[in-house]
Amino acid sequence: MKEKQLPKYQQLKQEILSWLHTGRLKPNDQMPSENEIAEQFLMSRQTVRQTFGELEKEGWLYRMQGKGTFVSTPQTQKSRDVQTIGILTSYISDYIFPHIVRGAEATLRARGYRLLLSSTDNDKAKERESLDMMMRQPLSGLIIEPTKSAEGNPNLSYYLSLDYQHIPYLMINERYPEMNCPSLIVDDEDGGFKAAAHLIQLGHRRLAGFFKTDDLQGVNRLKGFIRAHHHYQIPLLPEFVIHYTTEEKRTKPYRSALAMLEHSAAEERPTAFVCYNDELAIHLLEAVRTIGMQVPQDISLIGFDDSNLATATEVKLTSLSHPKTELGSDAAGILIDMIENKRVIGSETGKVYKPELVIRESTIRIP
Amino acid sequence: MKEKQLPKYQQLKQEILSWLHTGRLKPNDQMPSENEIAEQFLMSRQTVRQTFGELEKEGWLYRMQGKGTFVSTPQTQKSRDVQTIGILTSYISDYIFPHIVRGAEATLRARGYRLLLSSTDNDKAKERESLDMMMRQPLSGLIIEPTKSAEGNPNLSYYLSLDYQHIPYLMINERYPEMNCPSLIVDDEDGGFKAAAHLIQLGHRRLAGFFKTDDLQGVNRLKGFIRAHHHYQIPLLPEFVIHYTTEEKRTKPYRSALAMLEHSAAEERPTAFVCYNDELAIHLLEAVRTIGMQVPQDISLIGFDDSNLATATEVKLTSLSHPKTELGSDAAGILIDMIENKRVIGSETGKVYKPELVIRESTIRIP
DNA sequence: CATAGAAACATGTACATACAAGTTGAGCGG
DNA sequence: CCGCTCAACTTGTATGTACATGTTTCTATG
Numbered sequence: 043m044k045e046k047q048l049p050k051y052q053q054l055k056q057e058i059l060s061w062l063h064t065g066r067l068k069p070n071d072q073m074p075s076e077n078e079i080a081e082q083f084l085m086s087r088q089t090v091r092q093t094f095g096e097l098e099k100e101g102w103l104y105r106m107q108g109k110g111t112f113v114s115t116p117q118t119q120k121s122r123d124v125q126t127i128g129i130l131t132s133y134i135s136d137y138i139f140p141h142i143v144r145g146a147e148a149t150l151r152a153r154g155y156r157l158l159l160s161s162t163d164n165d166k167a168k169e170r171e172s173l174d175m176m177m178r179q180p181l182s183g184l185i186i187e188p189t190k191s192a193e194g195n196p197n198l199s200y201y202l203s204l205d206y207q208h209i210p211y212l213m214i215n216e217r218y219p220e221m222n223c224p225s226l227i228v229d230d231e232d233g234g235f236k237a238a239a240h241l242i243q244l245g246h247r248r249l250a251g252f253f254k255t256d257d258l259q260g261v262n263r264l265k266g267f268i269r270a271h272h273h274y275q276i277p278l279l280p281e282f283v284i285h286y287t288t289e290e291k292r293t294k295p296y297r298s299a300l301a302m303l304e305h306s307a308a309e310e311r312p313t314a315f316v317c318y319n320d321e322l323a324i325h326l327l328e329a330v331r332t333i334g335m336q337v338p339q340d341i342s343l344i345g346f347d348d349s350n351l352a353t354a355t356e357v358k359l360t361s362l363s364h365p366k367t368e369l370g371s372d373a374a375g376i377l378i379d380m381i382e383n384k385r386v387i388g389s390e391t392g393k394v395y396k397p398e399l400v401i402r403e404s405t406i407r408i409p
Numbered sequence: 410m411k412e413k414q415l416p417k418y419q420q421l422k423q424e425i426l427s428w429l430h431t432g433r434l435k436p437n438d439q440m441p442s443e444n445e446i447a448e449q450f451l452m453s454r455q456t457v458r459q460t461f462g463e464l465e466k467e468g469w470l471y472r473m474q475g476k477g478t479f480v481s482t483p484q485t486q487k488s489r490d491v492q493t494i495g496i497l498t499s500y501i502s503d504y505i506f507p508h509i510v511r512g513a514e515a516t517l518r519a520r521g522y523r524l525l526l527s528s529t530d531n532d533k534a535k536e537r538e539s540l541d542m543m544m545r546q547p548l549s550g551l552i553i554e555p556t557k558s559a560e561g562n563p564n565l566s567y568y569l570s571l572d573y574q575h576i577p578y579l580m581i582n583e584r585y586p587e588m589n590c591p592s593l594i595v596d597d598e599d600g601g602f603k604a605a606a607h608l609i610q611l612g613h614r615r616l617a618g619f620f621k622t623d624d625l626q627g628v629n630r631l632k633g634f635i636r637a638h639h640h641y642q643i644p645l646l647p648e649f650v651i652h653y654t655t656e657e658k659r660t661k662p663y664r665s666a667l668a669m670l671e672h673s674a675a676e677e678r679p680t681a682f683v684c685y686n687d688e689l690a691i692h693l694l695e696a697v698r699t700i701g702m703q704v705p706q707d708i709s710l711i712g713f714d715d716s717n718l719a720t721a722t723e724v725k726l727t728s729l730s731h732p733k734t735e736l737g738s739d740a741a742g743i744l745i746d747m748i749e750n751k752r753v754i755g756s757e758t759g760k761v762y763k764p765e766l767v768i769r770e771s772t773i774r775i776p
Numbered sequence: 777c778a779t780a781g782a783a784a785c786a787t788g789t790a791c792a793t794a795c796a797a798g799t800t801g802a803g804c805g806g
Numbered sequence: 807c808c809g810c811t812c813a814a815c816t817t818g819t820a821t822g823t824a825c826a827t828g829t830t831t832c833t834a835t836g
């Protein structure tokens with residue numbers, strides 16, 4: 043069935059917008075006059091004026107009485123005293139994020155950019171609102187940490203809009219697979235492998251792993267964990283592999299850890315916990331202490347990210363490093379390059395950091 | 410001479426806006442119909458529609474075909490999944506600001522708010538752009554650190570606009586005197602007094618003071634410095650009181666310090682530097698070392714804010730404390746109270762923190 | 777060739793008319 | 807009393823006409 047026709051003024055609007063987007067008309071080009079358009083599209087001058095009025099209000103056109111109607115310069119290209127970079131991360135002042143932000147800020151401010159930070163709380167709805175908010179003003183670029191990157195990308199339209207508006211952006215820590223943008227990522231599979239390998243090399247054979255699998259980092263750490271088992275021909279114990287989500291991070295892993303430790307014969311208990319990050323490691327350290335056991339004497343513990351938490355406890359954590367400040371600074375550098383050299387670069391560009399094992403007190407050799 | 414008349418559609422617009430602002434029409438009230446308005450104001454329905462169209466585009470009205478035209482709910486009152494708090498500080502990840510932000514973020518996130526951060530680089534133009542940017546979206550509240558608070562408030566219109574839109578806000582570290590809002594402030598005069606008093610009690614009689622006087626913090630620290638001299642009946646040495654601006658912070662104090670130390674007989678040199686903040690203290694520590702002198706043996710040094718810098722150097726700084734995280738958290742609490750209990754409170758509310766003297770290695774008794 | 781004025785062109789303001797589409801309320805019939 | 811239909815009211819779309827105001831171009835004259 044024939045689709046309902048749009049009003050003429052909206053059809054005209056779409057046509058004109060296509061002229062702008064395809065480059066047929068460029069910034070500061072003069073539009074055909076109202077009368078010319080009216081004639082060409084067989085409509086009244088007032089209908090044309092209605093369309094022009096909307097396009098003007100929305101910033102696409104500007105009109106000068108007696109002279110003509112012209113295409114606006116896109117907001118992001120307009121001369122501004124200061125260009126603004128948006129940074130979108132899970133948190134702002136928690137965990138490793140202050141370090142990432144500091145690295146980025148130092149580089150960006152040195153080049154005269156200003157920052158706009160927003161946090162998503164690792165929640166897709168908040169990601170959408172943060173993107174919406176960020177994109178209400180002229181941004182020169184965006185540094186984005188994907189939210190629950192293993193759960194698809196319901197906010198895809200916002201990212202496509204960034205592409206459409208030619209706003210450079212890149213992703214850190216992970217990248218939505220369907221986005222063709224640079225990314226700065228830790229090789230989490232390698233990290234997962236190194237974590238498990240370290241413990242295996244210390245004689246551990248019964249490793250429990252706790253992975254937050256709503257983001258790809260957790261998924262990849264788990265893959266590395268599994269690969270290390272295969273590599274060293276150690277049987278993987280599925281009952282010792284715990285998946286959890288952001289919402290469960292304070293509940294499921296803790297209970298699972300307690301269950302593993304309390305109700306098993308010593309020879310059936312895990313000898314080490316591989317934790318998705320330092321935050322979880324600290325949490326499970328509490329669980330171990332709760333039942334009167336000790337780290338590392340009774341069970342070894344290893345985390346990821348090498349955050350401040352790793353050295354904040356009495357038992358200093360063995361952890362896989364994260365570049366943090368360096369990653370923030372590198373991200374800023376790549377984004378500045380994209381902005382200032384107008385380089386449209388895709389997912390082939392970016393950086394992958396190899397995590398390094400930082401051995402401290404929380405892992406020991408099986409006696 | 411009679412002023413040129415506004416077009417009818419703009420006169421109508423102003424009239425309608427006055428209905429909204431005076432409360433004659435409230436959110437969700439129905440406007441008189443287009444025909445009624447046309448009749449009442451002796452103009453055509455199309456002219457009325459032009460006005461209505463603009464008001465709709467700008468968010469003041471919403472129209473429903475066949476039903477009527479209604480007054481919009483102001484953006485800040487609209488139901489939102491997440492309310493956003495803006496935080497505007499000089500920097501984001503430098504100096505004591507991460508601590509302030511962390512304190513605020515913890516409290517705000519616990520109550521379900523999301524943060525939007527922007528930095529001003531202590532520059533009035535950037536302050537204006539940050540405010541402009543912040544105010545383009547529905548904000549539930551703002552935490553603002555005034556920029557160069559001793560240099561007046563050219564961005565007053567933005568603040569008045571916050572008042573006008575009933576957006577709660579408060580100020581930290583300082584408050585523009587003309588703004589009637591809560592503030593959380595360190596008693597900098599007390600701090601300046603304590604800094605000088607400490608040195609005087611250690612036997613120092615020739616104190617040099619370096620104060621960034623483009624903000625009120627510096628002005629007040631200087632006042633305290635002067636008051637301590639009067640209190641202890643120590644002559645103030647004007648040639649030892651250095652004023653500088655944000656832009657000069659890396660140049661004038663350093664040169665002045667060198668000049669004081671290099672070209673004077675020992676009995677005419679200052680015995681202590683009172684520095685505007687730890688950042689400057691560290692900088693002048695370098696200056697002292699540059700000419701082969703040592704802190705505290707040859708000259709004592711005291712800073713403000715008790716930042717990470719205070720303990721980062723080999724010579725740990727004596728410093729006046731700043732509440733940092735506590736201030737951030739307190740600010741968040743007051744702002745939440747303003748938002749959720751719709752309390753319109755002014756400058757009589759707030760908090761003043763007494764700085765505490767943290768004695769470390771950089772100040773010693775005159776031998 | 778330069779200048780001034782008029783004509784042409786372009787947008788801005790305003791109104792009138794007509795019809796489409798959606799909502800609401802009144803009246804009538806079952 | 808309820809349901810249906812129609813009229814009235816309201817906004818939405820579209821066109822035509824008229825005049826105001828600003829800019830550009832062309833023509834005529836010196």
